[in-house]
Amino acid sequence: xxxxxxxxxxxxxxxxxxxxxxxxxxxxxxxxxxxxxxxxxxxxxxxxxxxxxxxxxxxxxxxxxxxxxxxxxxxxxxxxxxxxxxxxxxxxxxxxxxxxxxxxxxxxxxxxxxxxxxxxxxxxxxxxxxxxxxxxxxxxxxxxxxxxxxxxxxxxxxxxxxxxxxxxxxxxxxxxxxxxxxxxxxxxxxxxxxxxxxxxxxxxxxxxxxxxxxxxxxxxxxxxxxxxxxxxxxxxxxxxxx
Numbered sequence: 001x002x003x004x005x006x007x008x009x010x011x012x013x014x015x016x017x018x019x020x021x022x023x024x025x026x027x028x029x030x031x032x033x034x035x036x037x038x039x040x041x042x043x044x045x046x047x048x049x050x051x052x053x054x055x056x057x058x059x060x061x062x063x064x065x066x067x068x069x070x071x072x073x074x075x076x077x078x079x080x081x082x083x084x085x086x087x088x089x090x091x092x093x094x095x096x097x098x099x100x101x102x103x104x105x106x107x108x109x110x111x112x113x114x115x116x117x118x119x120x121x122x123x124x125x126x127x128x129x130x131x132x133x134x135x136x137x138x139x140x141x142x143x144x145x146x147x148x149x150x151x152x153x154x155x156x157x158x159x160x161x162x163x164x165x166x167x168x169x170x171x172x173x174x175x176x177x178x179x180x181x182x183x184x185x186x187x188x189x190x191x192x193x194x195x196x197x198x199x200x201x202x203x204x205x206x207x208x209x210x211x212x213x214x215x216x217x218x219x220x221x222x223x224x225x226x227x228x229x230x231x232x233x234x235x236x237x238x239x240x241x242x
Contacts, residue, residue, distance in 0.1 A: 004200035015230030037195035038063035057166035064188035104145035115153035
């Protein structure tokens with residue numbers, strides 16, 4: 001009888017230890033960031049072009065959400081196909097989180113300038129790369145930072161000023177835009193694709209180098225890879241979702 005009681009208390013002790021270890025994992029940093037789908041935002045809400053109000057449809061920008069993960073959160077994220085784990089050291093590169101966010105806010109501002117420059121240039125205007133521009137464009141992205149909305153910013157400007165390439169469709173996109181109109185690859189495409197799919201986006205544009213990743217999560221949503229802004233315009237102007 002005494003032996004059975006001793007075994008019972010050992011089991012209780014082992015269970016309590018296990019629970020304590022699991023609970024502690026909720027507070028121990030993992031060194032990773034959990035990346036999840038972010039909001040899908042209609043650009044008519046954040047882009048203002050003097051003399052060119054929104055008419056009809058608008059493009060959508062999409063982002064990701066990143067949060068520091070405990071070991072327990074990292075384990076849960078590893079088992080969730082909708083989430084990704086990014087090494088905090090690789091992402092931050094030695095910067096603090098605030099320094100990293102500030103750098104991305106600056107990249108967002110630069111992406112707005114570049115998108116405006118390229119969009120006006122595509123329309124045949126001769127404008128300086130750093131401004132000032134003959135058309136006043138104001139973009140208020142809220143908490144969204146980074147350069148990956150450059151493509152859709154430019155498409156929104158062109159669609160309002162020159163030709164309706166939305167054509168009533170729900171179109172989102174991601175891609176860093178260079179000053180010569182190239183669409184460069186970005187991170188978090190899996191989570192961005194999931195966000196667009198769940199939001200009911202019909203057409204999602206991504207950099208061609210990100211196309212394979214996006215197609216894995218697209219479901220029935222149409223996804224196209226593009227190398228340049230001109231290619232994106234031609235594709236959308238055809239009016240085809242096929």
